[in-house]
Amino acid sequence: MVSVNPVGRRALALILVASLGLGGCAAGLGGGTYSRTEARRAMVVQFGVIESVRGVQLEGTKSPVGTVSGAAVGGIAGSSVGGNRGSAIGAVLGAVAGGLAGSAIEEGVTRKPGVEVTVQLENGQYLAVVQQDEGEQFMPGERVRILRDGGTTRVTR
Template sequence: MRVVGTALIASVAASLALSGCETPTSATTFTPAQAQQAQVVEIGVVETVRPVTIQPGPSGVGAVSGAALGGIAAGSNIGRGSGSVAAGIGGAVLGGMAGNAVESRVTRRAGLEIGVRLESGQLISVTQDADQQFFPGDNVRVLWGANSVRVSR
């Protein structure tokens, strides 16, 4: 049982490591590719704000690391010969499922869907991390970049 706990901890650590590889959708965080790039700025007024959850799709790292650790843990501790192989396969399947679930929980984050009426009259909706508070009636800037849009004060 101690090996299974170690496998789960290692899977969590791998999933935490990949949470740093996300592309920020924040008003205050920029990727190196977004730094020193010109962005078009439009002025607008917040019309709606709705809390959402930003859930990146699975990268596979959690499932693969969990499967590897689960297979090794179960295969080395249960049975001999074909029994060990069967235990290893079962451990890999269960470890992969556990690793995928851990990755899903670790990479989930709070976000906002912000409806902004631009000065042109166009209504847009931007979803980004909830690292700033916005309220209907707030005057905001909308920054349009090559591959990103963000709302900022």
């Protein structure tokens, strides 16, 4: 078992708390979620009928936070292995392994289920929109609204 000194334990606890908070930082990507910058902005509204719906996965975030947090935890844990030279090597190896693990954990924690909704617009054109699955059960044949502002497109009821 690897022993970690009290300072290392506090750093480890702080980093773990910060890493767990990553899930709360991810912006919603569903049809009912708006960013602050989208408030009071005009959107073009089109109507159509849902042609098909399929589940997809929205990949998680890949910011430096997960990598750096993991590297710090790994470096602290690795430095407590071995003596003098061994602790330096352990710290480097621990930091590398921790960085890779932290990055993977961040991506996994922030990954979200999504839906790809294909809509036939009133003009006959087809449009597919991918958005976060917020529990709305879109059904083929259902009439929906398409909202566009030039950068964001969403499907709503």
